[in-house]
Amino acid sequence: MTDREIVRCPSCDGYGWLEEDESPAQECAWCAGVGYVYRGADGVDAIIPPSDYAAQGAALESLEEQRLREMGYSGSAKKPWEQEIRGENKNRLKGGSA
Numbered sequence: 001m002t003d004r005e006i007v008r009c010p011s012c013d014g015y016g017w018l019e020e021d022e023s024p025a026q027e028c029a030w031c032a033g034v035g036y037v038y039r040g041a042d043g044v045d046a047i048i049p050p051s052d053y054a055a056q057g058a059a060l061e062s063l064e065e066q067r068l069r070e071m072g073y074s075g076s077a078k079k080p081w082e083q084e085i086r087g088e089n090k091n092r093l094k095g096g097s098a
């Protein structure tokens with residue numbers, strides 16, 4: 001295997017999108033909306049490609065649950081990578097509940 005590990009996206013902090021004051025949430029360009037990135041042994045982050053979502057699903061879910069727990073959130077996690085797999089409209093990820 002490679003030396004890379006999956007880490008929380010440093011740009012959006014695992015959210016997968018960036019909230020702005022006035023405009024709707026924007027998908028994070030750093031992680032392509034996944035909320036997590038590969039970090040290589042050299043410290044360079046790389047987007048997790050959609051083709052890897054299935055293989056990394058368990059690791060991503062574990063990280064996401066950890067993140068939600070840190071926030072004190074006990075509901076079910078949004079899973080952008082799984083929604084990608086299902087082929088759902090990306091825009092649905094940005095709706096959420098207010």
Ligand SMILES: [Zn+2]
Pocket residue numbers: 009010011012013014015016017028029030031032033034035036
């Ligand atoms: Zn991000």
